[in-house]
Amino acid sequence: MDNEIVEKRSLTPAVDLFVVSAPEIASHCEPGQFVILMAGEKGERVPLTIADFDRDEGTITLISQRVGKSTHYLGTLKAGDRLYSLAGPLGLPAHVHEKYGTVACVGGGVGTAPLYPQARALKAAGNHVIGIIGARTADLLILEEEIKGVSDEFYVTTDDGTKGEKGFVTTVLERILLEKQVDRVIAIGPVLMMKFVCRLTEEFGVKTIVSLNPIMVDGTGMCGACRVTVGGETKFACVDGPDFDGHQVDFEELMERQRFFREEEELAFEKYKQECRRNADG
Ligand code: FES
Incomplete structure (x- = not known):
C-alpha cells in the first residue's frame, strides 16, 4: 500500500x-x-x-x-x-553521475543519510571516493558500513573521541587536502559543519557542494519559507536546490533563519510531551 x-x-x-x-x-x-x-x-x-x-x-x-x-x-x-x-x-537531483576524479564526501550527524546515495553514485561513476563521517559521539554515528562500502578511503571522527579520530571532520579533510589533490567535496550535515568545511576548501580552491535543509512549507517554491542567499541572489532551496555551491552560500543568514521558529517549536514540543504523559497516565 x-x-x-x-x-x-x-x-x-x-x-x-x-x-x-x-x-x-x-x-x-x-x-x-x-x-x-x-x-x-x-x-x-x-x-x-x-x-x-x-x-x-x-x-x-x-x-x-x-x-x-x-x-x-x-x-x-x-x-x-x-x-x-x-x-x-x-528539488533538483545532485550532479553525481559525472566523473570528477577524487571526491571527498563529508557527512556530519544525520547529514550522513542524504550523503550515502550521492557517495554511491559518485563511486559508480568511477570517482575515487573519500568518505569522512563525523558525529558528536560514537552513539550518534549512522550508516558507517554503508558509506565505508562505497568509499575507497574511509575516516570516522567523533568530537569526544569515542570512535575513530577525536576531533572534527574538518581536521581529517584538511590533512587530506594538504596531502593530495581533491577535485570536489560534497558536505552534508549541520549548518556550522558545512560552513567550516566550505571555509577550509575555499582556501584550497576545491569546489564544494552542500545540501541545505532550511525550514520548508510547501516545497514548491511558492511560500518562500526556504529562502536562502547564494552568490548574492535569492534562491529557494526546495526548487533551486537543495544542493548549492557552498562557497556562494550565506551561512550566517541561514543560521539566523533557522533560529526563527525555535521558540514556537519548543512550545509545541512541550505541549506534545504533556499530552503524551496525560495519555500514558490514562
Ligand atoms: S518550501 Fe516554500 S518556497 Fe520552498
Missing part, C-alpha cells in the same frame, strides 16, 4: 530509519532529492532527503532525527503504519 512503512529501525536512540512503500517516487527519484511528509493528519510538513531507494521494490528510505513534536511523533510509527501524506521527489 502506498505510504506504508514496511520497515522501521532505530539507528541511534534519536534517529529512526523508515523504508516506505512509494512506487511512484521510487521509480524516478535521484540522489539529492527529498520528500515532504506528514506523519499524521495534524502534523507539520517534514522535509526529508531520500537516503536510499529501490526501484524494483518500489520503496524509499528516509532517516529522521527526533528533534521536535512532528519528528517525535514520526518516531512512534511502526512497520505496518501509514504516513498520512508523502510528496516527492522534490
